[in-house]
Amino acid sequence: MALARSPGRCVRAIFDSDDVLHQLRTVQAVVRHLETFPLNRACAACERALHHGNFSYGGLKRILREGLDLLPLPEGRPAHGALEKPRYARRPAEILPLFGGAS
Numbered sequence: 001m002a003l004a005r006s007p008g009r010c011v012r013a014i015f016d017s018d019d020v021l022h023q024l025r026t027v028q029a030v031v032r033h034l035e036t037f038p039l040n041r042a043c044a045a046c047e048r049a050l051h052h053g054n055f056s057y058g059g060l061k062r063i064l065r066e067g068l069d070l071l072p073l074p075e076g077r078p079a080h081g082a083l084e085k086p087r088y089a090r091r092p093a094e095i096l097p098l099f100g101g102a103s
Contacts, residue, residue: 004049006042006043006044006046006050007031007034007042007043007046007055009046009050010046010049010050010055010060011027011030011031012089013049013055014026014030014051015027017055017100021099023055025054027058029057030060031058033057033060033061034046034060037064039065041069041070044064044069044070045060045064045068045069046060047069047073048063048068048069048073051073051074072101082097
């Protein structure tokens, strides 16, 4: 199976997620797994993985196993790490006095 546009983007994203090329085995496993699915499902799974920033073999496998690739992608980009009311976040003005800074 030749890599389509989405799986190709997914492979590039996996390689780009690490400064060093330690991702070769992950890419090989991902490609091998994607080859067992129809091209439209492989592409949809890669689009979902890219959308959520999930570059692991296990994540892609779970997307396909649970049929998440068959569901429409959520609107907009996910806010990774952005919480509306972070529990432990403090404004700089609250923290600076603790370190001898201006209040």
